[in-house]
Amino acid sequence: MMEEKSIAVLHVCSISPTMGQSGYEIRVIEETHLLKEKGIKVIILCFIRRNQLFSLSRLFKLYHQLRKMSGAIVYIVPTSNFFDLQISPCGDKWISRAIIFISKFHRVKIIHGQALYSTMHILRIRQKLNAKVVFEVHGASPEETEMSGGHPNRIKKLEEWEKEAFRSADHFNFVSYKMRDYFQKKYSLNFINYSIIPCCVHTEKFVMVWNEREQKRHELGLNDKIVIAYLGTLTVWQWPEAMFTLFEQIHKKRKDTFFYLLVPGSDHDKALELIHKHNISDDSYRLEEVPHDKVGAFLGIADIGLLLRKQHPVNYVASPTKFGEYLAAGVPVIVTDEIGDTSAIIDKNKVGIVINVDNEGVSEENLNRLIDFIDKLKIDRNEFAHRCKQTAESELDWNVWGQKLIDAYHNILS
Structure with missing residues (x-):
C-alpha cells in the first residue's frame, strides 16, 4: 500500500x-x-x-x-x-x-x-x-x-x-x-x-472539567438553573420559531430554566425579535457570539442542547455538526425525529430525548415527557455528561x- x-x-x-x-x-x-x-x-x-x-x-x-x-x-x-x-x-x-x-x-x-x-x-x-x-x-x-x-x-x-x-x-x-x-x-x-x-468533532476541544464548569456557571449566576442551549445560526431549516416556542412552553412549567443562545452576530436581531415575541424575560436568557474554535470553552456549562428540524428531505439526510458538539461537551440533546441518524444514536446511547414539535410547540403529553426528562437530568447530571462524552468519542469523533x-x-x- x-x-x-x-x-x-x-x-x-x-x-x-x-x-x-x-x-x-x-x-x-x-x-x-x-x-x-x-x-x-x-x-x-x-x-x-x-x-x-x-x-x-x-x-x-x-x-x-x-x-x-x-x-x-x-x-x-x-x-x-x-x-x-x-x-x-x-x-x-x-x-x-x-x-x-x-x-x-x-x-x-x-x-x-x-x-x-x-x-x-x-x-x-x-x-x-x-x-x-x-x-x-x-x-x-x-x-x-x-x-x-x-x-x-x-x-x-x-x-x-x-x-x-x-x-x-x-x-x-x-x-x-x-x-x-x-x-x-x-x-x-x-x-x-x-x-x-x-x-x-474533535472531542478533545470540548473537554471541560466539572469544577471549571461549576465555576463558570457561578460567574454567570446560573448555579441553580437548568441551562438550555442552542448553538448555531437561525436559518430557516434550523426552525427557530419552533425552538423559541418550545422554550417558552418549558419556561412556563419550569421557571428555573435559562436559554443560552450561542448565535452568530448576524442573527442577533432575529434572535431578539423572537425573544420579545415569546415574552422571554431579560433574566432568562443570554445571547452571545463565540468563535467556533472557542465554542468548547462555553458549551459545557449547558444542561441540555436543542436540535429541532421540520420533517423534510433536507433534514432527513442531514448530519448536524452541533449534535456531536453538544455530546462532546457532555450535553444531552432534545431532538425532533427524522434528522439523519441522530434519533438512532440517542435511543441507543440514552443521551437525550426525541420529541414531536411544530410552530405551536409541543403537545401536553410531549411537554410532560420533557419535564420528566429535565427532572431526571437534574438528579443524574454527571452520569448524563459521562454518557454523552463517551458517545461522542465512539460515534462522532x-x-x-x-x-x-x-x-x-x-x-x-x-
Missing part, C-alpha cells in the same frame, strides 16, 4: 470571506485539518464571490484563517460564476483553469468536491484531469433551494446536476445512512463506491471516522 504522505488531494469549495459558523464551513475545515494531520498532502482551492471581495485585507484574512485552521496549502480565487447554473457544459473558463493548473502543479491524485457545485465544476473538466473525483454530499441541494424559496427552474437544474454527479463521480461521501438510502431511492441507484462519514476517509482514498486509487 502506498504511503499516505504520497497522496495529494485537492479539496474544492466555496467559503465566504466572513467565515461564519455554517455546517459546511466547519465540515470543510475539520475534514481537511484531520487529513493534513494524518499525513495527506491537502490543497484547498476556495472560490469566493467577487461581490464579497470588499478589500485585499479581507482576502488575506480569509487566506490566513484557512491556512491556520486547516494546515493545508490554500488558494483563493474570486469568481462571479461559481453558483451560475447557466454555465457552459465545458465549464467556466477561470474556474476550470484554476482547478486544472493546481491539480497538475501539485500532481493531485484525488479531487474532492465539497458539495454539489464544487463537484460539478470538477466533473465538467474531468477529461483534462488525471485524478479521481470524490463527491462530498453535504445535503440535498435541490430540496434546500426549494425550502429557501428558490425558483422552480433552478431547482430542476440542480436535480439534473445532482443526478449527473451521482452517475459520474468515482466515490461518494454521505453524512448519514439515511442520506445514502434517500438518494438510492430518489435516483434508482445502488451505490457501491461510497463511505458514510458523519459530521464529526474525527479520529475514528477520519481513517475511514483515508482508507477510501486508498481504495479509490487502487
Whole structure:
C-alpha cells in the first residue's frame, strides 16, 4: 500500500470571506485539518464571490484563517460564476483553469468536491484531469433551494446536476445512512463506491472539567438553573420559531430554566425579535457570539442542547455538526425525529430525548415527557455528561471516522 504522505488531494469549495459558523464551513475545515494531520498532502482551492471581495485585507484574512485552521496549502480565487447554473457544459473558463493548473502543479491524485457545485465544476473538466473525483454530499441541494424559496427552474437544474454527479463521480461521501438510502431511492441507484462519514468533532476541544464548569456557571449566576442551549445560526431549516416556542412552553412549567443562545452576530436581531415575541424575560436568557474554535470553552456549562428540524428531505439526510458538539461537551440533546441518524444514536446511547414539535410547540403529553426528562437530568447530571462524552468519542469523533476517509482514498486509487 502506498504511503499516505504520497497522496495529494485537492479539496474544492466555496467559503465566504466572513467565515461564519455554517455546517459546511466547519465540515470543510475539520475534514481537511484531520487529513493534513494524518499525513495527506491537502490543497484547498476556495472560490469566493467577487461581490464579497470588499478589500485585499479581507482576502488575506480569509487566506490566513484557512491556512491556520486547516494546515493545508490554500488558494483563493474570486469568481462571479461559481453558483451560475447557466454555465457552459465545458465549464467556466477561470474556474476550470484554476482547478486544472493546481491539480497538475501539485500532481493531485484525488479531487474532492465539497458539495454539489464544487463537484460539478470538477466533473465538467474531468477529461483534462488525471485524478479521481470524490463527491462530498453535504445535503440535498435541490430540496434546500426549494425550502429557501428558490425558483422552480433552478431547482430542476440542480436535480439534473445532482443526478449527473451521482452517475459520474468515482466515490461518494454521505453524512448519514439515511442520506445514502434517500438518494438510492430518489435516483434508482445502488451505490457501491461510497463511505458514510458523519459530521464529526474533535472531542478533545470540548473537554471541560466539572469544577471549571461549576465555576463558570457561578460567574454567570446560573448555579441553580437548568441551562438550555442552542448553538448555531437561525436559518430557516434550523426552525427557530419552533425552538423559541418550545422554550417558552418549558419556561412556563419550569421557571428555573435559562436559554443560552450561542448565535452568530448576524442573527442577533432575529434572535431578539423572537425573544420579545415569546415574552422571554431579560433574566432568562443570554445571547452571545463565540468563535467556533472557542465554542468548547462555553458549551459545557449547558444542561441540555436543542436540535429541532421540520420533517423534510433536507433534514432527513442531514448530519448536524452541533449534535456531536453538544455530546462532546457532555450535553444531552432534545431532538425532533427524522434528522439523519441522530434519533438512532440517542435511543441507543440514552443521551437525550426525541420529541414531536411544530410552530405551536409541543403537545401536553410531549411537554410532560420533557419535564420528566429535565427532572431526571437534574438528579443524574454527571452520569448524563459521562454518557454523552463517551458517545461522542465512539460515534462522532474525527479520529475514528477520519481513517475511514483515508482508507477510501486508498481504495479509490487502487
